[in-house]
Amino acid sequence: MVRYSKNFSQLYDEVMYLPDKIFLKFRRKRLLSGLSGKILEVGVGTGTNFQHYNNDTEVIGIEPSPYMFTKAENRKNRLPFPNRFTLHNIGCGYSEMQGLIQPESLDAVVCTLVLCTVPEPQKALTNFMKWLKPGGRLIILEHVRAHHRVGIKAQNLLNPAWERLAEGCQLNRPTDILLAESGFQLVREEYFWLGLPFYEAEFKKPEK
Numbered sequence: 001m002v003r004y005s006k007n008f009s010q011l012y013d014e015v016m017y018l019p020d021k022i023f024l025k026f027r028r029k030r031l032l033s034g035l036s037g038k039i040l041e042v043g044v045g046t047g048t049n050f051q052h053y054n055n056d057t058e059v060i061g062i063e064p065s066p067y068m069f070t071k072a073e074n075r076k077n078r079l080p081f082p083n084r085f086t087l088h089n090i091g092c093g094y095s096e097m098q099g100l101i102q103p104e105s106l107d108a109v110v111c112t113l114v115l116c117t118v119p120e121p122q123k124a125l126t127n128f129m130k131w132l133k134p135g136g137r138l139i140i141l142e143h144v145r146a147h148h149r150v151g152i153k154a155q156n157l158l159n160p161a162w163e164r165l166a167e168g169c170q171l172n173r174p175t176d177i178l179l180a181e182s183g184f185q186l187v188r189e190e191y192f193w194l195g196l197p198f199y200e201a202e203f204k205k206p207e208k
């Protein structure tokens, strides 16, 4: 059971401010601004992505940390159209998710910097597949396991401390490989380096 910390939520925006502004903001915008319809955003954190959704969206956001959740609620309430967002203080894998999201009801699922942390990522991907309409999009922005031995060794070594500092985040999780094996169809992918190997991608649920 993860113990969520107020300090982590308070430091998150400050620590992320510059990397986000310089390296991630344009990627978030590119990934999110073209989406429409009903969207599930998994682990909204403090709500960094909210500004990038267009007016043609209805966003259901989930966030299990009560501290992150409060920050996300506050950010949502400052938006010009807060009613487009409904936030729930729960996480992927919680039993409440099954009542919240009906099968084949979503146009997109958004996961930015979160699949590194959810406890059972394969199970989460199976649920996303179930909840998305055929052709629905899965949007990914994530750090991933290195593709060479030295990098993997370094990540494995650092992971125990990292995991404690970053509330369960797995530095060495091969999310790109899990996605490749998930049954989703790749639309576009890009690897980039940000002190860690990162991965930006769009997938879609196969049409029937």
Ligand SMILES: C[S@@+](CC[C@H](N)C(=O)[O-])C[C@H]1O[C@@H](n2cnc3c(N)ncnc32)[C@H](O)[C@@H]1O
Pocket: 042, 043, 044, 045, 046, 047, 048, 049, 062, 063, 064, 065, 068, 090, 091, 092, 093, 111, 112, 113, 114, 117, 118, 119
């Ligand atoms: C590194 S933050 C990323 C926040 C935001 N998505 C972003 O792009 O800035 C990871 C977030 O995932 C949340 N999280 C942890 N476990 C989760 C779960 N099982 N389901 C959904 N979100 C979870 C954490 O509380 C945290 O807010």
